[in-house]
Amino acid sequence: MEKYLIFTSYNQEYAIDIGVVREIRNWTQSTIIPSSPAYVEGIINIRGTVIPLVDFCKKINPDRVEVEKKAMIIIENEDKTISFSVKNVLDIIDYNKNDIKNLPEVSQCDISDFVDGIISFDERVIFRLNISFLIRDCLN
């Protein structure tokens, strides 16, 4: 069994391995950094470290605008600490790795780069994120 953190962005649910989550905070205003991609909200201070804040919704789909951002998830992976602003954090669930389904193969799918499976839990469809891919993509 693995533990996943479930959060919502726009109207979808996503899951990340709890192991990489350092902390969850209320969303705050960040410092805008010039000449950065639109999905980078800015940089914030997390206990003395300066880290980028990425608008998760915009990162996944540049055309969408999240109306209400309540939370920031701070993730630490491969020596990098980065935070994502999301609509809301729901809960933590236990899920068996083997029960994860594949994403249907659709062309022109924005999220297929970062989502590596589907968790179906209580008849909800939750996208499981490949956090390494996502972070690497955000930093390039």
Next chain:
Amino acid sequence: MNNYVKDDDLETIRQIFFEECGEQLSLLEEELSSLEETTEASEKINTIFRAVHSIKGGAGAFGMEKLVRFSHLFEAVLEKFRSGEYVVNSVSVSIFLKAADVLTDIVSFYRDGTDLPVQDNVTEELNNYLEKVEKYNDYSDEVDNFCFNPIKIDFEEENTFYLQIIPEFTFYENGDDIRNILFFLEKKGKIVVEINSLNIPYLGIFEINKTYTIWNVEINTTCDRNEIEEIFEWSGNSIKVNFLNHENFLEEKNKKFTFSNKEKEEPILGKALQNSHKENSTIRIDTKRVDNLVNLLSEIVINQGSIRAQMKINDIRSGSPLDIVISDLEQLTHELQENVMAMRAHPIKMVFQRMGRIVRETSRISNKRVILHLEGEDTEVDRSILEKLSDPLTHMVRNAIDHGLESEDIRTVSGKSSEGNLFLRAFHRSGRIIIEVEDDGSGLNCDKIYRKALSKGIINNNSIMEKEEIQNLIFSPGFSTVDNVSDLSGRGVGMDVVKKSISDMGGRISIFSKENEGTLFSISLPLTLSVVEGLIFRSHNQIFIIPVSSVVEALLFQKNKIFEISEGVWGFSYRNQYIPIFHSGKIINNNFINENNNSYIIIENEKREKIAIIVDEIIDQSRFVVKSIEKNYKKIEGFSSATILGDGGVALIVDVDFLIETFCSKNHR
């Protein structure tokens, strides 16, 4: 990982050994560099010998055969000098230096698994010293010597020895104790010990670095003389033992106080001073711990900022008791911060000393005689900078000798001294460390540089450039002025790499060169990489920091001083000169439209190029803890780093060099 790791414990001990090796090697180098000039060569040879010896000892314990072999050879040669068979001269010093290099190489071979360069010629040169007496090639003895040899014991005979034991100061300095010796002597037989304390002078002329006591020991033993001598062997030269016959012994015992201080005083005092100079006691701390301390301290500084911000919100006036207490706290924190910073600071000597060796080496290969002048060796530099400084400096020193200084004949013709002069200087200036590398050679040849850059395709045919710009071309990637790449400087590392490593540290490098008079490279580095004194300003509703070190002046906005040069390009009249001006909002957004012009800040770079920036408001001046942006994100153009403000928000620190380069039309390409 390397192959020698057997388990964690061993690895830890190995690590300690390598650390010690590093210390011994730098000691070695320090002593070697001053060996030639000193009048106390024998003293220094002794130190060098001990350093090599302790490396050998550790290497033997770890089975590092190559290290044992070479250090033993080195030691054997040093022994010849120690015994006075040879006298130190410049040739031997340079061989020693090379030997020290080889030792360094072998140590790093075992530590990092780096390639081991061929050292045959050094080995040969060392062997030359031994040849006359014995060709040294048998080292296996030495390793085996550590094992135990049984000694035949003769019960029949019983001897009485009369010993006079005179410990030198170094004996105690090494942590030895006379009690240990007596303890071992006691094991050999019955002893009678008498202390001769007559030499102890009155307190006024008592020197702490001198030993005054002599021990007279009468021992009744079944052992022979060799076995007694063996006890003292362990302490080496630091203890003197005289075997006396009975009459002399009695005479010694009854000697009266005959301390002749007059003649001895002077040289001993000098020696004592030298010794005490080296005795700064130190402890070894993992740099990570110090770094943690620095980080924690910066948190405190930030927190204090928060307290200040809260006080403002709650309308607590300055001068109130709370304000006074907080001010005191800030004072203390400031002091604490400086002390912690000082913990990481090291004198630049560490790097300069290495340069001494590079100069020797380079001048030998290039056949130029060079005198190295060092100034400001005691200037302290943050460790993080120091570590990164060595490579660029090495390159610049090599360059200066190889390319900068002319050959002896040419120097004589142009009326210069036959030896070239190379200056290395370090000093503090307006919150930065300045390091200068200057030679009195031919200076930069602008024509040659221009043609070279043209042929390399760095510039094109119709570039019209000023002298200074041409000189700066040597920092372009793929540039090298010497036609045939020489053994020394042409190692694929160009001045562009030097420039890059300097600017990575937040430093700047500039050239001042005059034909036939020489070239001066000036490196300006921040004192530390972790704190910056900055001016806070607001622009475009966001707060930015600009390092005070690059601010010339801050002025109130005056519309009549600004004039349009062409569409969107503005000039500013500043103290009888016209300088470019732009609105700071442009850093964030290029299409920015000026609204609240409140103040100007005049900034300049190392070359004293000035520009003016318009800001909405200048808020304050304060010290800021530098936080890397790249660590978790990537480099942002126009900003060198970020900092955390009192309210916990992040502010960007402006990269002045980048701004001037971008907005100064002259440099914009």
